Amino acid sequence: MKSVTIYDIAREANVSVATVSRVLNNSAPVKESTRRRIMEIIERNRFQPNALARSLLKKETGTIAMILPDITNPFFPEVFWGAENMGRELGYTFFLCDSAGDYKRESEYLGILRERRVDGIIFLGGRINVANCPSDLVQEVVDLSVHTPVVLVNGQLAGSGLHRIFTDEAKGAEMVVRHLIELGHRDIAFLGGLEYMSTTRVKIRAVRKVLKEHGLELAPDRIKYGDFSIQAGKTLMDELLASPRRPTAVICVNDFTAVGAIKSASEHGLGIPDDISITGFDGTPLSEAVIPELTTVSQNAYELGKLAVESLHKLINGGKVKKQTVLEPRLIVRKSTGPAKKVC
Amino acid sequence: MKSVTIYDIAREANVSVATVSRVLNNSAPVKESTRRRIMEIIERNRFQPNALARSLLKKETGTIAMILPDITNPFFPEVFWGAENMGRELGYTFFLCDSAGDYKRESEYLGILRERRVDGIIFLGGRINVANCPSDLVQEVVDLSVHTPVVLVNGQLAGSGLHRIFTDEAKGAEMVVRHLIELGHRDIAFLGGLEYMSTTRVKIRAVRKVLKEHGLELAPDRIKYGDFSIQAGKTLMDELLASPRRPTAVICVNDFTAVGAIKSASEHGLGIPDDISITGFDGTPLSEAVIPELTTVSQNAYELGKLAVESLHKLINGGKVKKQTVLEPRLIVRKSTGPAKKVC
DNA sequence: TCGTAAATTGTAACGGATTTCATTCTGCTT
DNA sequence: AAGCAGAATGAAATCCGTTACAATTTACGA
Numbered sequence: 001m002k003s004v005t006i007y008d009i010a011r012e013a014n015v016s017v018a019t020v021s022r023v024l025n026n027s028a029p030v031k032e033s034t035r036r037r038i039m040e041i042i043e044r045n046r047f048q049p050n051a052l053a054r055s056l057l058k059k060e061t062g063t064i065a066m067i068l069p070d071i072t073n074p075f076f077p078e079v080f081w082g083a084e085n086m087g088r089e090l091g092y093t094f095f096l097c098d099s100a101g102d103y104k105r106e107s108e109y110l111g112i113l114r115e116r117r118v119d120g121i122i123f124l125g126g127r128i129n130v131a132n133c134p135s136d137l138v139q140e141v142v143d144l145s146v147h148t149p150v151v152l153v154n155g156q157l158a159g160s161g162l163h164r165i166f167t168d169e170a171k172g173a174e175m176v177v178r179h180l181i182e183l184g185h186r187d188i189a190f191l192g193g194l195e196y197m198s199t200t201r202v203k204i205r206a207v208r209k210v211l212k213e214h215g216l217e218l219a220p221d222r223i224k225y226g227d228f229s230i231q232a233g234k235t236l237m238d239e240l241l242a243s244p245r246r247p248t249a250v251i252c253v254n255d256f257t258a259v260g261a262i263k264s265a266s267e268h269g270l271g272i273p274d275d276i277s278i279t280g281f282d283g284t285p286l287s288e289a290v291i292p293e294l295t296t297v298s299q300n301a302y303e304l305g306k307l308a309v310e311s312l313h314k315l316i317n318g319g320k321v322k323k324q325t326v327l328e329p330r331l332i333v334r335k336s337t338g339p340a341k342k343v344c
Numbered sequence: 345m346k347s348v349t350i351y352d353i354a355r356e357a358n359v360s361v362a363t364v365s366r367v368l369n370n371s372a373p374v375k376e377s378t379r380r381r382i383m384e385i386i387e388r389n390r391f392q393p394n395a396l397a398r399s400l401l402k403k404e405t406g407t408i409a410m411i412l413p414d415i416t417n418p419f420f421p422e423v424f425w426g427a428e429n430m431g432r433e434l435g436y437t438f439f440l441c442d443s444a445g446d447y448k449r450e451s452e453y454l455g456i457l458r459e460r461r462v463d464g465i466i467f468l469g470g471r472i473n474v475a476n477c478p479s480d481l482v483q484e485v486v487d488l489s490v491h492t493p494v495v496l497v498n499g500q501l502a503g504s505g506l507h508r509i510f511t512d513e514a515k516g517a518e519m520v521v522r523h524l525i526e527l528g529h530r531d532i533a534f535l536g537g538l539e540y541m542s543t544t545r546v547k548i549r550a551v552r553k554v555l556k557e558h559g560l561e562l563a564p565d566r567i568k569y570g571d572f573s574i575q576a577g578k579t580l581m582d583e584l585l586a587s588p589r590r591p592t593a594v595i596c597v598n599d600f601t602a603v604g605a606i607k608s609a610s611e612h613g614l615g616i617p618d619d620i621s622i623t624g625f626d627g628t629p630l631s632e633a634v635i636p637e638l639t640t641v642s643q644n645a646y647e648l649g650k651l652a653v654e655s656l657h658k659l660i661n662g663g664k665v666k667k668q669t670v671l672e673p674r675l676i677v678r679k680s681t682g683p684a685k686k687v688c
Numbered sequence: 689t690c691g692t693a694a695a696t697t698g699t700a701a702c703g704g705a706t707t708t709c710a711t712t713c714t715g716c717t718t
Numbered sequence: 719a720a721g722c723a724g725a726a727t728g729a730a731a732t733c734c735g736t737t738a739c740a741a742t743t744t745a746c747g748a
Contacts, residue, residue, distance in 0.1 A: 003491060005734055016698045021736060028737095031696060046487065051459040052405070053734035056396045056703050071421040071428075072629070081416055084442055088449075093456055095407075096440040098428055105432075112437055115395040143390065147347060230633050259633045266635055285416070289574050289603045291610055291635050349704055360728045365706060372707095375726060397704035401733045 004047045012045075013038045024049060055117065064092045064312060065118045066305075067109055069101035069125025073228065073256065074284040075301055076124065079153065082305030083122060090313050092119070101126050103137055110144055120149040120312035122305075128155030129197050149315035151308045154299075155198070163315065165307050165325045167299035169199060169281075172329030173206035173251070176279050176297055179331060180249045181214055184340035185277065189222040189247040191236050192257030200225070200253055203281070207251060222247060226257070233260020241268050248276060248340045255280035255287045258294055262336065273338030283332055292335035299329050348391045356389075357382045368393060399461065408436045408656060409462045410649075411453055413445035413469025417572065417600065418628040419645055420468065423497065426649030427466060434657050436463070445470050447481055454488055464493040464656035466649075472499030473541050493659035495652045498643075499542070507659065509651050509669045511643035513543060513625075516673030517550035517595070520623050520641055523675060524593045525558055528684035529621065533566040533591040535580050536601030544569070544597055547625070551595060566591060570601070577604020585612050592620060592684045599624035599631045602638055606680065617682030627676055636679035643673050 006024075010017040015034065022028045023038045030038075041047075055061040064087055068076045084094055095118060097109040106126045113121060121144070127137045138157045141150060145162055154166045180188055190207055193200030208218050224240055226232035233252060237260065240246065252258035258280035262272060270276050272292055280287050283298025304327060311321045350368075354361045359378065366372045367382045374382075385391075399405040408431055412420045428438055439462060441453040450470045457465060465488070471481045482501045485494060489506055498510045524532055534551055537544030552562050568584055570576035577596060581604065584590065596602035602624035606616060614620050616636055624631050627642025648671060655665045 006736095007734075017735075018699080018737075019697060022697090025736085028697095029695070034696085048455065048459050050400070050461060050734055052396050052400045052461055053703090054736070056394070056400060056705090056734085057736055059703080061396070071415075072418065072425055074416065074418060074421075077415040077418075077421055080440070081442060084415075084440075093460065094440055096424070096428075096438055098425060111392065115392050116437065117394060117396055230629065256633075263633070263635065285574065286630065286633065289600075289607070289630065290633065291607065350706095351704075361705080362707075362729080363727060366727090369706085372727095373725070378726080394704050397733085398706070399733095400704085400735090401706055403733080 003050075004045045006047075006049060009038065009041055009045065009047055012041050059117075060119055060316075061117050062091055062093060063095060063116070063118045064120045064122065064309065065095035065097055065109075065113045066122045067097045067099055067106060067124065067126070069099055069129075071096065071098045074286055075254070075282050075299075078284070078301035079124065079305040079308075082302035083309045084305070086306040086309040087313075090309070092309070092313075099126050103127050107137075107140060110140060114144055114148065118148060119316050120151070122151050122153060122308045122312065124153045124155065128152050128157055129199055131196055131198050131201055133157060149312055151311050151315075153304050153308050161323070163311055163321055163323055165304055165311065165327070167304065167327045167329050169202050169299075169329065170206040172281065172297035172299065172331070173203040174210050175329065175331040176251055176281075176295075177207050177210040179295070179333065180251070180277060180279070180337065180340075181210070181216075183249075183277065183337060185247075185249040186216060186340065187222075187245075187247040188216075188218070188249045188251060189224070189240055190218060191224045191240065191250050191252045191261055192226050192228060192233055193253035194227055195225040203251075203253060228254050228256055230256050230260040230263075233257030233262075234264045235260070237261040237264035238268075241265070241270075246276065249337070250276065250278050252278065252280055255282045255284045255294060255296055258296070258336070259286060259290050262290060262292075262294075272336055274341065277337040277340070279337060283330070287332075288334075295334045295337040296332050297329045298332050300327055303327060347394075348389045350391075350393060353382065353385055353389065353391055356385050403461070404463055404660075405461050406435055406437060407439060407460070407462045408464045408466065408653065409439035409441055409453075409457045410466040411441045411443055411450060411457075411468065411470070413443055413473075415440065415442045418630055419598070419626050422628070422645035423468065423649040423652075426646035427653045428649070430650040430653040431657075434653070436653070436657075443470050447471050451481075451484060454484060458488055458492065462492060463660050464495070466495050466497060466652045466656065468497045468499065472496050472501055473543055475540055475542050475545055477501060493656055495655050495659075497648050497652050505667070507655055507665055507667055509648055509655065509671070511648065511671045511673050513546050513643075513673065514550040516625065516641035516643065516675070517547040518554050519673065519675040520595055520625075520639075521551050521554040523639070523677065524595070524621060524623070524681065524684075525554070525560075527593075527621065527681060529593040530560060530684065531566075531589075531591040532560075532562070532593045532595060533568070533584055534562060535568045535584065535594050535596045535605055536570050536572060536577055537597035538571055539569045547595075547597060572598050572600055574600050574604040574607075577601030577606075578608045579604070581605040581608035582612075585609070585614075590620070593681070594620065594622050596622065596624055599626045599628045599638060599640055602640070602680070603630060603634050606634060606636075606638075616680055618685065621681040621684070623681060627674070631676075632678075639678045639681040640676050641673045642676050644671055647671060 099105040152164045224236040226236045280294040280296035287294035287296045443449040496508045568580040570580045624638040624640035631638035631640045
C-alpha cells in the first residue's frame with residue numbers, strides 16, 4: 001500500500017524533487033512547460049504531498065485543537081461551528097477533544113496535543129471554570145502555553161496570564177435580575193449549576209448584587225445547586241416547589257436547566273409566566289424551541305469560537321493580541337417571564 | 345523555541361537514540377539502571393516525542409476524522425460522543441469536519457484528510473444521503489477508501505461497496521405509522537426533510553407502504569418538504585394547517601421539525617395530542633425536553649458512533665468487518681400522540 | 689559570437705523519531 | 719582463565735517533504 005511520493009513524481013518527470021516542490025508550492029519560478037508536465041503527472045497519479053513530512057520540517061501543522069466539556073450540550077457545538085468556519089479560511093483543521101469536564105482527561109489530551117504539535121489550543125470548561133484550581137493543573141497549561149498558544153474561552157486560570165475570550169456573564173445575570181425586578185418580582189430563586197464552578201458563582205454574585213441594590217436578598221434556601229442538565233433543572237425545581245412559599249421567579253444557570261424547570265412547573269400545574277417566571281442562560285436554539293419560549297441571556301457562542309481562532313491565529317504568527325476580549329451578553333425577553341403575581 | 349528531541353535526551357544520558365527509543369516504547373529490554381537514568385532525564389526535560397516524526401515512519405497517525413453535515417444538530421454531537429469515547433480507549437484522536445452538507449466542502453476535507461494521512465474516516469451526511477449521487481462524487485470517496493478505511497454512517501454510496509453502519513429508518517417509520525393507525529388515525533401527513541435526500545425518501549416510502557397495507561394513502565398534499573430545522577417545521581405546519589381539512593396526525597422527519605410543528609400547532613390553538621398528534625424522529629434529548637414530550641423513533645446515535653470506530657479500528661488493522669451493520673430503531677411513545685379525534 | 693545577468697534546475701542537509709543489523713558487555717560454564 | 723550464549727547498546731538507514739546554496743541554461747546586448 002505504498003503511496004506516491006514526491007520522488008516518484010520527480011523521477012517520472014525527469015526533474016529533481018526540488019522542482020516538483022516548487023511547482024507544488026509556487027515557491028519559485030518554474031519554466032511553464034516543465035510546470036505543465038509535472039502537473040500532469042501529479043494529477044494522473046493523484047499525488048498529494050504528505051502533510052506529516054512537511055509539518056515535521058516546517059514546525060507547523062495547520063491544526064488547532066478545541067478542548068470542551070460536553071459536545072452534547074448545544075452551547076458548545078455552536079462555539080465549535082464558529083471556530084471551524086473561521087479556521088477553515090485560515091487553513092486550519094480541528095481536533096475536537098471532549099474532556100467530559102474531567103481534569104484527568106484534560107491532562108491526557110493536553111499531552112496528546114503536545115505530541116501532535118498542534119499549532120494552538122482553544123480551551124473551554126473543566127479546570128478553567130472552577131473557582132480554586134489546584135496549582136499543578138494550572139501549571140500544566142501554563143507550561144504547554146510556552147510552546148503552544150492557548151486561548152481560554154469563558155474561563156480563566158488564576159495568575160496564569162493566559163489569553164481569554166469570554167462573555168460578561170455577571171452583566172448578563174444582572175440584566176436578568178433587573179428585568180425581573182421591573183416586572184415586580186421580589187422573591188427570586190437561583191437554580192442549577194455546580195457550586196464550585198465559577199460560571200455558577202459569578203452569576204449568583206451578580207444576582208445578589210442587584211437584589212441588594214433594591215433592598216432584597218437571595219436567601220440560602222432560594223439557591224439550589226445541581227449540575228447543568230435538563231434533569232437537574234427538573235429535580236431542583238421539584239424541590240423548590242416543595243417549599244411552603246414558592247418564589248415568583250426563577251433564574252436558571254443555563255437553558256437546559258430552565259427547560260427542566262419549566263417541565264417541573266408545568267407538572268405542578270403552574271402556568272408560565274402567569275404563576276411563575278423562569279429564565280434561561282446562553283440563548284441556545286433550544287430556548288426558542290421550547291414552550292413557552294424562554295427569556296434568556298444570549299451569549300454569542302459562534303462569535304466566541306470565531307474570535308478564539310482569530311486570536312490564536314495571530315498568536316501563532318507572533319502577533320500581539322489583547323489579553324482579554326469581553327463579549328457583551330444580550331437579554332432576550334420572550335414568553336417565559338411576566339409580571340409578578342401575589343402568591344398564596 | 346526549539347523543543348527537546350530524542351537526541352538531546354540521548355546525549356545527556358550518554359546513550360544512543362535507539363536506547364532512548366526503547367525506553368520510550370518498551371520495545372526491547374534495557375538495563376534497569378539505564379532505564380531509570382533515562383526516565384529521569386526525560387521527565388526533568390518534560391520531553392514528549394514528536395508524533396509527526398513517528399507517524400511519518402510508521403505510516404499511522406492515530407487519528408480518525410469524522411465528516412458530518414451539522415454539528416449544531418444535536419443528533420450529531422451524540423454520534424461524535426460515542427465515537428470519541430470508543431476511540432479514546434483505542435488511542436485515537438479525532439478531527440471533526442463540519443461540511444455543512446456541502447459537497448464542495450466535503451471534497452475539500454477529503455483532500456485535507458488524505459494529506460494528513462488520517463487512519464480512517466467516518467462519513468455522515470452530504471453526498472452519502474442523496475438519492476442519486478453524481479458518480480464523480482462517489483468515485484472520489486471510493487478512491488480515497490483504497491488507502492484509507494471509510495465507514496458510512498446512516499447513508500450509502502450506490503455501488504461503492506463501502507462499509508456502512510445505519511439505523512433501519514424504514515422500519516422506524518413503519519413503527520410510527522402503525523402506532524398512529526392503532527390510535528385510530530386515518531389522515532396522516534408527513535412533514536419536513538429535503539425531497540432529494542434519502543433519509544426523507546426512505547421514510548416516506550415506508551409510510552406509504554404501511555398506509556397501503558391498511559387501505560390508506562399518503563396524498564401529495566399531505567407531504568410538505570422543507571429542510572430539517574425547527575423553523576422549517578413551524579413554517580410547514582403553518583401551511584398544513586391552512587388547508588381546509590387538517591390531518592389528525594403528523595409524522596415529522598426529525599425531532600427538530602417536530603418541535604417546530606408543535607409550536608405552530610400550539611399557536612393555532614390546537615391541543616397536542618388532543619387535537620392533533622405529532623411525532624419526531626431521532627430521539628434526541630430535545631424530544632424529551634419539549635412540552636408535550638415527543639413520541640419519537642430513537643436511533644441510538646451514541647452506538648452508531650461507537651460501532652463506526654470499532655469497525656474502522658478493525659479495518660485499519662486489516663481485520664474483516666461486516667459490510668453492513670444495521671441498528672434497530674426503537675419507538676418511544678410519549679405525550680405527543682393520542683387517539684384520533686373526529687375533525688370538524 | 690562571446691560575456692554576463694537572469695532564469696531554471698539540481699544537490700544535499702535537515703526535521704525527529706523507529707528499527708534492523710552489528711557490536712560490545714555480561715555472567716556463567718568448565 | 720578461556721569460551722560462549724544471551725543481554726544490552728550503538729550505527730545508520732528510512733520515512734517524505736522543504737530549502738539554502740550551487741550549478742547549469744537561456745537570453746540578450748555588444
